[in-house]
Amino acid sequence: MEQCAHCGDSCVDETVYHKEMSFCCNGCKTVYELLHENDLSYYYELERTPGVSPREFEHKFDFLDNPSISEKLLDFNDEQTSVVSFVIPAIHCSSCIWVLENLNKLQPAVQVSQVNFPEKTIRITFRSDRISLKDLVLLLSKIGYEPYISLEDSNKKDRVIDRSLIYKLGVAGFAFGNVMFLSFPEYFEVNEFWLDRFKPLFRWLMFAFSVPVVLYSAQDYFISAFKGLRSKILNIDVPIALGILVLFVRSTMEIVFNWGTGFFDSLTGLVFFLLVGKFFQQKTYNYLSFERDYRSYFPIAVTRLSGTSEEISEEQIEVYEIKKGDRILVRNNELIPVDGILIKGNALIDYSFVTGESEPVARKSGDKIYAGGKQQAGVLEVEVLKPVEQSYLTQLWSNEVFDKDYRSIFQSLTDSISKRFTIAVLGIAFLSTLFWLVYDPYKAFNVFTAVLIVACPCAIALAAPFTLGNLLRIFGRMKFYVKEASVIEKIAAVDTVVFDKTGTLTSGNGHHIIYEGVALTQEETEILNSTLRASNHPLSRSLYEMLKVNNIRTLDAFEEQVGKGIEASIDNQLIRVGSYSFVSEGDTSEQLPLTTANKTAVHISSNHLYKGCYVFQNHYREGLSEVFGSISEDKEVVILSGDNDGEREHLEHLLPKKTKMYFGKKPEDKLAFIKKLQSQGKKVMMVGDGLNDAGALKQSNVGIAIAENVNVFSPACDAILDAGQFEKLTDFFQLSKRGMQIIKWSFVLSLIYNIVGLGFAVSGHLAPVVAAILMPLSSISIVIFTTVATRFYGNRIFKINKP
Amino acid sequence: MSIIYVLLSISVIVALGFFIAFVVSVRKGQYDDTYTPSIRMLFEDEIVKESKKDQPIETNDKH
Incomplete structure (x- = not known):
């Protein structure tokens, strides 16, 4: 090949x-x-x-001719120069960057083009008096870099880039470095004249540097801790905020009363390291946008027809401007954006996006069609019944599941540990203070604050982000894109896995086609093939590809009846292809349809004599049995399908006996089914393929979307799995569990550091130098440990299982 | 001895200068994409090389 x-x-x-x-x-x-x-x-x-x-893009970007739409897409525009940014999902390697940044060699009107690789965006400055936005988009599409323009882009001017974290990190790092310099002389406790003289100055300078760190850089921790306490949750930020606060108060008191230098070095260092962890976390999963709603799938504009029947004018309008009663044009392969009535054209609509049924539905003029379907045969004229906001698809998406932030219910491992941890630390602090109150009251305050300082769970707070962040990267390399770190914790906890069938277990392309019935003669096969070639129906096309007979003959007559089938003839040989009722019309023999109820089949008759049928069997993904076998060892497996149950037998044969199967489920049913499982206390993972599962994906604890093309398709889910990696699903389960173990080990490790530190603190010997060494040391060693451990397990699991 | 005050204020001013430079660079968007420039840097040479390759061909045509 x-x-x-x-x-x-x-x-x-x-x-x-x-x-x-x-x-x-x-x-x-x-x-x-x-x-x-x-x-x-x-x-x-x-x-x-x-x-x-x-790909084909003819007419696709016609809407850019409308100046009010193209105006909205531009970042900047004056008489001559315009600046525009596009998302181009196809950007994937350094060659892409190179060719896109050399666009002006192809089109001199382009002045500057700059690619942002991680975000897959390009920013183009061009002479708007010499090239239109549409031509620019067409040029990009022509070389294979078709921009992804969605409705969201049309109001992007409101979008502000949030850079606050990097400012906070900068402030903390700046203060950390300077405080380290200033506190250095005092580490060695030399009693020198000059040092003693300038001690107060140095100390107040350190204080001045620390104030913005506490007030600005660390504010997220205070806010989060406050929120946690208000909803009565002891999250990990509570002990951190407490530690920062105590560090600052005690250090300030020390320099005010001239007791010592304080712990400003540890304070700024602590905040700096915490923010580095947070920054790392943010960087790791910034690259994929997940939170897209139904609007991202809709076309940004439609063609509206107006005028009288003699003189029809076409006009590009924004999707939101569609009103009831408008007539719109839907071209081949376009998504129908609104509910409406079909006026003209043969509709063959693929509703797999909405219902999960994989076979396209035929509609005649006068029929009602719903939003979300994809037209597959020619041009349609549709009269609008409901505007975008009220259409069927929009209503499905505005189901309450999509609004509710169910994440808050989930308690992560870090939070559950930090709860016990906080209680333990406070206990130790009070006990040791009590002891010293009796024994030596002067030291009591000292010890109390020292315990809280040293127990600040900096290392614990870093363990989870770094472990999970590393796992996210490893998963990403294996083409499993996880939205955020907490999802991995949830994957490890899953006990029920629900699969959608169409598009999830079956692959989108390639059917198994089996012929049942009386064998066709050579001539009949040739006629059949010539007939199929003329037809546009997807089933005809698949069948045509499979038959691959070369001898194509010219048909004498050809007629396609939408929703029924095709009739064609050559040399008085008449052939009918299509549904059973159509094909067997006028059949004089007593031939009954073969046992194909509920199966997708194409029937054939020759000269009014029923011959047989081609049965389309879904093509299941490779490794399906193995994946199901190993998952069902310790989890419950369910199949929920929108299709009819024609495949039940076949699936029962393929899958382990424990697998439960439910057929004919509408999207709402799927959602309800997941809810029911959850009310039984199950932790459910839903594996689906798209929009029609969106409700169920969102409702489930972990929603995984299987996508043939990861760049294009990313519905509201927690993770996206590349379709080719389906067989690795079990490995991802395994590695998630390992990840949880690594986090637990890091907790143990950081507890050891804490115990050592507590030893100093409780006995009242916590010198600033000790704190300044112990705290960064614990943080850094945790980071190294988690990185090494995740790499090790990542390599082991994916190497062993590689074929 | 007051030299130490001078030195301290200078060091703080220099540090603040760098800090302000950092804030300005972030605001300008220099930290928005930290990956692409590392690749782009490697292209520049190649483009120059290529245009050199082209030039002799053009001049040959003219002569």
């Missing part, structure tokens, strides 16, 4: 040869030529087969 020189896919259907190189399609070849002609062939030297095959 040859590999395409542009995109690296294997050339399956056709191979296009050009300059001794092979391409999988004409699109790839065109891009290659375009780049080659413009001296951009370095693109192919930088990385091997870096390209992305361009």
